[in-house]
Amino acid sequence: MKILVFAEQRENQFKKTAFEVCNAAIKLGLELNSEVVGLVVGESVSQIASKLGGFGIKKVFVVEDPRLKNYSTSAYSTIINQIIEKESISILFLSASAMGKDLAPCLSVKLNAGVASDCTQLKIEDGKIIATRPIFAGKSFVDVEITSDKKIFSLRPNVFTAGIASNETAEVLKFEVELLEKDFSTIVTEVKQSTNKKDVAEADIIVTGGRGLKEPENFLMIEKLADSLGAAVGASRAVVDAGWRPHDEQVGQTGKTVSPSLYIAVAVSGAVQHLAGMSSSKYIVAINKDKEAPIFNVADYGIIGDAFEIIPALTDEINKLKSH
């Protein structure tokens, strides 16, 4: 049973989630006594590919082509499909990122393989891989087994640990795929970066502001706190709907699902739809002047008080700590 890890890169840099997926696959590979190989796709990715050795992967395939600089659903899925067939791979691991979630179902049909999507835990029971995934926006979990011969697992970002890379390097092998024009039927022509901003979906620390901040200008206070922590700024739906903050910052059921190591909710009430997006964070801090606010039910640490007093003081205190 051979395992393939699709290691996602953008701009010739691995995503942190690529390492998380490598680590999880290696762990499972050890338990199943299976070889784990990597795959990196892009314009010229040979240089970075050997890095995966630092996470325990001995052999990495690369597929390089100038046309693969940007993501293409059709081309990337053709490549992964071919390597799985040629190398007799039975299990594919990828990240449940925007790219991984786009690829997994296409590969599911091509390979006739079931997909366990957005998994938060993997274990082996009676020799079978059991994946746990959140459903109903985290209000419940389901344990599933994939019954098809080939299996695909996409792992939720920020849940599995990436670990620290060793100095090992992996053997890098070019994998030849003949790409036809039709393989580029769907292709990204431009990536519009939101101005250097940290994205909540990838951040390790998030500071979220809610409607209790009263005016959009008051988010400056939230931004300063976020800066002091190197954190991303998040928003509740109430402030996004009011036009104070862009939709890509929204956390929750109809926004993004996040699981950072620290989530600070400021003047956010903690409606179920908000909790749905963030309750799996490792540590949650709530700052709210209403002691009955439901956010306190999920918080590890809380301060019942006025955000306008507490946030500047907290920012100062953190800056002090960081300057030591």
Place this chain on the structure above:
Amino acid sequence: MKILVCVNHVPDTTTKVNIASDNISIDQNGVNFILNPYDDYAIEEALKTKEKFGGEVLVCSLGGDQHKETLRKALSMGCDKAVLLKDLSVRDSFSIAFALSEFAKEYLPEIIYVGKQSIDYDDSQMCGLIATFLNWQSVTVVVKLNIEGSKVIAEREIEGGHEVVSSSLPIVISAQKGLNEPRYPTLKGIMESKRKPIDEKPAAICENKILVKKMSKPTAKSKGKIIGNDISAVKELVRLLHEEAKVI
């Protein structure tokens, strides 16, 4: 142009999820079902596509008779026809997508709209599955869409920004919030929807690839610490985050 929109019937977001006694499904007692929130955006975009190119919008759902309620809502928003692929079996996304794509092979639309994800099983798979079954193109999590002739330019959300995607018809699009402002059903729409028929057809059969072993509830967090009621608590909070939680 023939346009197909697929919709799901799901528990309301505020529903308390209780696990049924079989341990592999949810207890539907007292659960209020609604049109999957992302499917509002899919329906709206389908209606806008029709307004631009002419043609008709057919709305389709796979499930039991309860799904008719959701199909009726889609009709009241302005969809022309509705089909219920009647099926009471337990299906995974793969098997649902197979049946929907078999139906698409009969109806022969040029574009299919689905929602970004169902808010019950949060699978986000339908778009890619249906497209690949049909050997069509697909773009997921779309927030902007422009169709000119057979050319499709879409913008999709990714981490830290957007991707502009170039593709072509026939295509499956998954709609994300921000793509449009869904219209509300008008009184006239509601009246008319009552007269529009909902066709029933059997759903094509396909074996599942996912077996549900058990469901569980998240372990409740032991109640957190309230550190204080004012600014004096700040120092202690920072100490705890640094020394106890070790997250800063």
